[in-house]
Amino acid sequence: MQIVEIYDTTLRDGAQSEDVSFSVEDKLRIVQKLDELGLHYIEGGWPGANPKDITFFEEMKKIPLKSSKLVAFGATRKSRNKVSEDPNIKALAEAGTEVVTLFGKSWDLHVTEALGITLKKNLEIISDSIEYLRSQGKRVFYDAEHFFSGYLAKPDYALKTLEAAKRAGAECIILCDTNGGTMPWQLREALEVVQREIGGSLGIHTHNDSEMAVANALTAVEIGVTQVQGTMNGFGERCGNANLCSLLPNLKLKMKINCIADDQLKRLREVSHFVSEIANLPHNKHQPYVGDAAFAHKGGIHVHAVRKNAETYEHVAPSKVGNRQRVLISDNAGKSNLLEKAKEFRINLASDSPHLTEILEQLKEREHQGYQFEGAEGSFELMMKKALGKHKKFFNLVGFRVIVEKRKGSEETFCEATIMVEVGGQVEHTAATGNGPVNALDHALRKALEKFYPALSQVKLLDYKVRVLTASDGTGSKVRVLIESGDGEKNWGTVGVSENIIEASWQALVDSIEYKLLNS
Ligand SMILES: CC(=O)SCCNC(=O)CCNC(=O)[C@H](O)C(C)(C)COP(=O)(O)OP(=O)(O)OC[C@H]1O[C@@H](n2cnc3c(N)ncnc32)[C@H](O)[C@@H]1OP(=O)(O)O
Numbered sequence: 001m002q003i004v005e006i007y008d009t010t011l012r013d014g015a016q017s018e019d020v021s022f023s024v025e026d027k028l029r030i031v032q033k034l035d036e037l038g039l040h041y042i043e044g045g046w047p048g049a050n051p052k053d054i055t056f057f058e059e060m061k062k063i064p065l066k067s068s069k070l071v072a073f074g075a076t077r078k079s080r081n082k083v084s085e086d087p088n089i090k091a092l093a094e095a096g097t098e099v100v101t102l103f104g105k106s107w108d109l110h111v112t113e114a115l116g117i118t119l120k121k122n123l124e125i126i127s128d129s130i131e132y133l134r135s136q137g138k139r140v141f142y143d144a145e146h147f148f149s150g151y152l153a154k155p156d157y158a159l160k161t162l163e164a165a166k167r168a169g170a171e172c173i174i175l176c177d178t179n180g181g182t183m184p185w186q187l188r189e190a191l192e193v194v195q196r197e198i199g200g201s202l203g204i205h206t207h208n209d210s211e212m213a214v215a216n217a218l219t220a221v222e223i224g225v226t227q228v229q230g231t232m233n234g235f236g237e238r239c240g241n242a243n244l245c246s247l248l249p250n251l252k253l254k255m256k257i258n259c260i261a262d263d264q265l266k267r268l269r270e271v272s273h274f275v276s277e278i279a280n281l282p283h284n285k286h287q288p289y290v291g292d293a294a295f296a297h298k299g300g301i302h303v304h305a306v307r308k309n310a311e312t313y314e315h316v317a318p319s320k321v322g323n324r325q326r327v328l329i330s331d332n333a334g335k336s337n338l339l340e341k342a343k344e345f346r347i348n349l350a351s352d353s354p355h356l357t358e359i360l361e362q363l364k365e366r367e368h369q370g371y372q373f374e375g376a377e378g379s380f381e382l383m384m385k386k387a388l389g390k391h392k393k394f395f396n397l398v399g400f401r402v403i404v405e406k407r408k409g410s411e412e413t414f415c416e417a418t419i420m421v422e423v424g425g426q427v428e429h430t431a432a433t434g435n436g437p438v439n440a441l442d443h444a445l446r447k448a449l450e451k452f453y454p455a456l457s458q459v460k461l462l463d464y465k466v467r468v469l470t471a472s473d474g475t476g477s478k479v480r481v482l483i484e485s486g487d488g489e490k491n492w493g494t495v496g497v498s499e500n501i502i503e504a505s506w507q508a509l510v511d512s513i514e515y516k517l518l519n520s
């Protein structure tokens with residue numbers, strides 16, 4: 001069976017991604033998660049490049065890894081330096097890792113223009129940088145930067161750089177599609193020549209500038225490379241690197257290459273979300289395998305079939321990568337979506353119930369008016385329960401007033417809401433302030449109701465989104481308000497639509513509170 005080792009560069013190339021900046025603590029947390037995932041190599045950073053990476057490698061000397069080997073990354077020596085005195089090479093030698101990855105130039109354009117040295121000198125710096133690190137007892141991987149561009153421009157020279165690296169003792173030569181512009185068929189052609197002319201252990205490092213990073217990496221594996229480099233969530237310079245969250249399941253489930261254990265693959269979604277969280281970036285819900293939408297079914301035809309057999313619209317079982325099937329509610333839904341949701345909400349609803357058509361029609365009509373239930377399943381659950389007579393009224397609104405006041409141009413706007421509600425014949429009259437009119441109304445409503453329903457004190461408003469629906473009417477447009485609420489155990493979304501933003505917000509707030517009370 002083909003052996004493929006996985007090399008993660010999230011902490012190095014991934015950190016070259018716009019908007020990503022890992023602290024030392026972030027890196028220490030991520031490295032341990034990647035270790036649990038069973039990846040063979042984790043590139044921790046470039047010890048000669050910045051104090052953060054120097055500290056990281058120092059800290060890592062105290063942290064043993066279970067499955068992975070930590071790798072230090074850096075460039076070949078500067079042409080003007082003696083290798084033993086090159087600060088970058090010295091930092092690599094002292095980083096405390098068994099394995100070092102060195103990158104060097106394969107493309108004559110880079111040698112003459114970027115480095116400003118002769119082609120011969122470049123071969124020398126590749127050789128003596130690798131030889132020196134080998135003499136220091138390091139295992140050396142050699143990243144042939146821009147190999148595919150170099151091969152297209154001057155194939156003989158590009159191959160000579162690989163020969164120099166191999167002769168100097170590089171254990172694995174990794175061919176890099178640094179600019180990410182190589183097509184799979186071009187990659188195949190070049191790689192087959194390398195296999196024939198250079199041989200030995202080869203790896204692949206691809207960038208995603210033509211959306212080919214994963215396809216190119218898999219093509220390379222098909223041809224026989226034994227090391228695949230990539231990053232979690234495809235983070236990386238410009239458009240990113242080959243996404244390990246796609247590569248790992250493709251290697252295991254499609255190519256049957258046992259690169260990590262089944263149980264480790266089941267943690268893929270969790271680790272992918274963890275890395276996004278640490279990077280402080282929203283997780284891409286449409287990401288294959290690990291995204292929230294990867295196994296979410298919206299079209300009625302799809303849900304109808306999936307209820308009978310998930311394979312009808314799922315290429316693999318979501319559980320294999322730790323994900324789950326979801327059914328969405330929208331005007332693309334059919335009765336099957338509703339039946340599935342009823343099951344999820346623990347509502348008894350027979351497939352021949354006359355209510356089914358009624359709820360479906362109401363759903364489509366509401367969506368036509370601007371409601372969107374996909375992100376507001378709390379409101380949809382209430383709508384379903386109301387249609388089935390399973391809804392209970394917890395309070396009656398007697399009235400509310402919202403005051404927004406600005407006394408001087410230089411002063412903050414002042415917002416106050418007063419509200420009168422009636423619960424079981426008892427009228428409660430309350431006032432509250434807030435940093436905006438909706439916030440004040442939310443505080444006043446909850447203050448009024450908490451006396452009757454203490455569970456409401458757990459509810460927090462987590463997110464509030466407004467979308468203008470008919471922009472042509474300017475400030476008189478219809479708006480949709482989506483609210484996300486949570487009680488520490490669970491989150492739920494609710495929606496309101498009106499020409500008046502306060503009214504739309506009120507609808508969504510009331511749904512949020514009723515949802516909590518119905519489910520307490
Ligand atoms: C394809 C890749 O992703 S490679 C990794 C790229 N990652 C990064 O660049 C992130 C970390 N980099 C850094 O922190 C900085 O660029 C440093 C510390 C490495 C260097 O900073 P500086 O010394 O200020 O140089 P600067 O960044 O302006 O230029 C790059 C230098 O590296 C040299 N260089 C580039 N590639 C190589 C190479 N393969 N071998 C040797 N030297 C190289 C350039 O010639 C230039 O040297 P010069 O200043 O003597 O002309």
Ligand SMILES: CC(=O)C(=O)O
Binds near residue numbers: 144
């Ligand atoms: C080495 C590397 O990151 C590249 O060539 O893209």
